[in-house]
Amino acid sequence: MPSPDPVDPPALAPAAPDAGAAAGSRPIGRDFIRRADAAGAARRAALQRRRVPRRSDPVPPVRKASSRKPTPAEAPPGLLPSLAAAAAVAAVASAPWLDGRWGAWQLAAVTGGAALVVAAFAVREWAGRTTGALALPAALAPLAGLLALGIVQALSPTGGGDLETAAGTLAPHWTPVTVCRPSTRQTASWLAAGLAILFLAAQAGRFAAGRRVIWWGVAGTACAFAVVGVLGRIGRAADWGLVASLEGDAGLTGAFFAGFNRNHAAQLLNVGLAAALALLARGGGKTAWACGATIAAGLLVTGSRGGLAAAPLGLLLSAAALAAFVRPREGESPAAGPVGDGRGAPRAVRFSLIGAGVATAGALLSLWGLGVEGTVLGRWEGTRDRGVWESLRERREHWADAVRVAGDLPLFGAGLGTHRYATPPYLTRPNPAWFTHADNQYVELLVEGGAVGVALLIAAAGTLVWGVRRAGRAGAADAVAAAAFAAAALGVQGGFDYGITRAPVWLAATALFGAAVAAGSTGVAAGRETTNGTRFLAVGVAGATALVGGWAAWETARAAPATIYREPNLLVADPAGWSAAEVEAEVARLEAALAARPDDAEAGVALARLQIRQYRDAAAEALAADPAAADLTPSQLDRLTDPGLGALLALGPGGGERLATLRADERVRRYLRPAYGRLLAARRVCPFIPRLDLNLARLAWTEPSADPTGERFLTALRRNFPADVPAQIAAARRADRLGLTATANAGWAAVLAMQPERAAEVASGLAAADERATRDPVLAAALAADGATLGVAGRFRGLLPEDLAAQIAVADAAAAVDAGLASLVADAALAAADADGPPLPANVRAAALRLTRRDAEAVAALEEHLAVQSRDREARVRLIDWLITDRRPDDAADQLAILNALEPDSGAVRSLSARLDRVREAERRAGRSSGRESDSTKDGGGARREGRGVLKGADRRP
DSSP: OOOOOSOOGGGSOOOOTTHHHHHTSOOOSHHHHHHHHHHHHHHHHHHHTTOOOOTTSOOOOOOOOOOOOOOGGGSOOOHHHHHHHHHHHHHHHTOOOSOTHHHHHHHHHHHHHHHHHHHHHHHHHHTTOSSSOOOOOTTHHHHHHHHHHHHHHHTOSOOHHHHBOTTSSBOOOSSOOOSOHHHHHHHHHHHHHHHHHHHHHHHHHTSHHHHHHHHHHHHHHHHHHHHHHHHHHHHHHHTOSOGGGSBTTBTTOSSSSTTOOHHHHHHHHHHHHHHHHHHHHTTOOHHHHHHHHHHHHHHHTSOOHHHHHHHHHHHHHHHHHHHHHOOOOTTOOTTSSOTTSSSOHHHHHHHHHHHHHHHHHHHHSOOGGGTGGGTHHHHHHHHHHHOHHHHTHHHHHHHHHHTTHHHHSTTTOSOTTOHHHHSGGGOOSOOSSOOSSOSOHHHHHHHHHHHHHHHHHHHHHHHHHHHHHHHHHTTOHHHHHHHHHHHHHHHHHTTTOOGGGSHHHHHHHHHHHHHHHHTTOOSGGGTOOOOHHHHHHHHHHHHHHHHHHHHHHHHHHHHGGGGGGSSHHHHSOOGGGSOHHHHHHHHHHHHHHHHHOTTOHHHHHHHHHHHHHHHHHHHHHHHHTOGGGTTOOHHHHHHHTOTTHHHHHTSSTTHHHHHHHHHTOHHIIIIIHHHHHHHHHHHHHOTTOTTHHHHHHHHGGGSOSSOTTOHHHHHHHHHHOTTOHHHHHHHHHHHHHTTOHHHHHHHHHHHHHHOGGGHHHHHHHHHHHHHHHHHOHHHHHHHHHHTOOOHHHHHHHHTOOSOHHHHHHHHHHHTTTOHHHHHHHHHHHHHHHHHTSOOOOHHHHHHHHHHTTOHHHHHHHHHHHHHHOTTOHHHHHHHHHHHHHTTOHHHHHHHHHHHHHHSTTOHHHHHHHHHHHHHHHHHHHHHHHHHHHHHHOOTTHHHHHHHHHHHHHHOOOO
16 A cells, blocks of 8 residues: 655545545545544544444544634633732622711721732732733723822812802812812722722733633622512512512612612622623523523612613623624634634624513513512603603703803812712702712713813723723623623613712722723733833832722721711701710710811711700700799790700890800800801811701801801801702791891792792791791891881782792692682782783683682683693693582583593592592482471571572582
């Protein structure tokens, strides 16, 4: 048999199928041997599967051995990268889930621990023990710049007290400032924690095994969160007694996760879903699929419309990024291999597209057994009925007001974390809530960081795209899928929420983005040699990160005792329900906290309010021991223990002597004077804390000054919170008690202009002030000196807005407490409209006519309005109410049938129908009684029936 030619197998010409048989021999060569080995391997594999192959089975083709050398990223990570991955995962898993002081201690521990690991990197690099410069993602630079901006703002010498103008707005500045330094410092702390986690995740993300640890850490944390939420939702549906630990409208939030709402939960779950997608893109098994499915189930029960809408968009962007960025590596087929190794991008694209369809379908399905229809789908239905634009009306109005802050502080903003303190003076629309955030991360960043902050955010987005593109070129499809999904989900939901400011969401996102961007970074992963320049640069960056992280951990730990007072709801909470021992212990704790952080404004306000409580307890105890106070009522005792009593004593002749006597009281010197000093110090740091000026007005008399009545602080309260209706009412009531009629009138007029439906409250306040003046000679003298002798009706008419329709709305609301006053205002408005004013709308005119007791004209005017606006539900309900009150049941039944056709079996229909039935039943009983009476009476019966009918007609409004 001749020996084969010594040439490579690709150079051999293919032989004819029967060439060997015709020659009586079979050719032997390298190709033949390779095929024989492959066939033997196939037979052995088949035997292992307990199946004997047939001779007709096709022989699998032999893949040529790849000539590609393994990259450093495929090598196992060393000690420090493994430690970095473990530290990042530990930080994400132990993020500050709790709120208040324990959350602050958690954040300090997370930041400090991460800073220590970063310092270890710096020491090792300085010692020259590594083979190249520390690989840092390009996204680190803009985020570090954002951190630097926050630190500079927190340390800026220009604070809130320096920024307040006479008009109540912020003075224009072109340098870094902060409206509230404690809030800015707190924001810098969690930014520093995120920076340290980003650095550590970048070190681990250079290796495929390190990224896998990050993916599992983020996905596992979100999965555990989802499990708790789903079990909670099932517990609510099954009545397991878990309602107390859950919010009434979201299964994933509540007392266990104190700082979260439904949207924050959805953002954390979307970050976890991105990590699960990365695991699946690397060929993850059943565990990864189960983790992703659990997170998706948790996302469904959050009740977050934005979170559910962001998930399909994130999957679509992942598919697009995989198709655009991921390329097969040299020498490999694009169709083979598991998804995520650079060769399976088409499969990953298909997975993302299918996932997008499944997510969309799942979001549209209802899980009635878990009660989701009352949260997610019910809210979606309301959005569909009202329209997206209308459902965002309240937020859009706030955004339009909030961006006005950037007009005065355009370059650096008001300070990161100060949105709730910077925006109140700029609000023009009334709202009972205090906007702690903008519900729009981009508007909030413009307010807090100005143009510089927005530019850094844009730069971070650009560097993220650049880093993900490099990761795709390196074949890391898992990094591409994770970063694209998370960026899309967080970017979309950031337009309607602020979840990225919650520590668990922020730390999970930074860990994920750091690992994803590092997958395509250069440096050690590319085998570069260390130089002095790169080593010094790496040590400088790592050392600065560790230093800033250590500083942030220290500052957070110092602020931990007073952290529970950061939330506005706790600032306005009344500690009246606390025991004396609890108050004493909390006062001691806050005094120690303020000794370490004297500029902690919220803690100062909280301490002052507790000292006011101590003063009231001491005064009440002294009055209880005084026999002369035995006959005082509880309301009189409450007025005598009011810390604002001194301001009332300052009125009238001899006020200075009375104040001097009261200031010498031991309780005033021990409690109220220090409280006043705390409030003043807090106002210099942050002048826009709610009710701060009101408490200052109550205590201004404790120090000798030119403002013993607190008029300056009441004016500031009205000016700093122009759209806060409760603040305006509080200022007006306090001013009325002090005889400051001009200040009170300004507050009451602002209330009527913003919310005419609160006219009854205004009328009650004016009546109380008038009654107080009649029985208080000192206050009456002060009012007489001020020229305030108009009475309730005169003052009320002087507060009315100029618009006639608004005047009638005010009168309609005031009718609940003073029908005569309402009739007077409505009659004047009708006369002005008939004389030379613009014509009133038919429904407004109908309301005015009803107030002036021209009932028939009012009904006709309202029917005229409904003839044009037939779907005006409120007008039709009002018409039915009038017809029932006027004892016109047949006409009321006709209108009720129309209303029932518009909204079948609604609550209003059922209520009005019940009223109509009661009226008809009363008429039937009255008819039977009248018939019996006519049989038993004689000549005088008709007169008595007529008298009873006249009386009934005169009392037509029950």
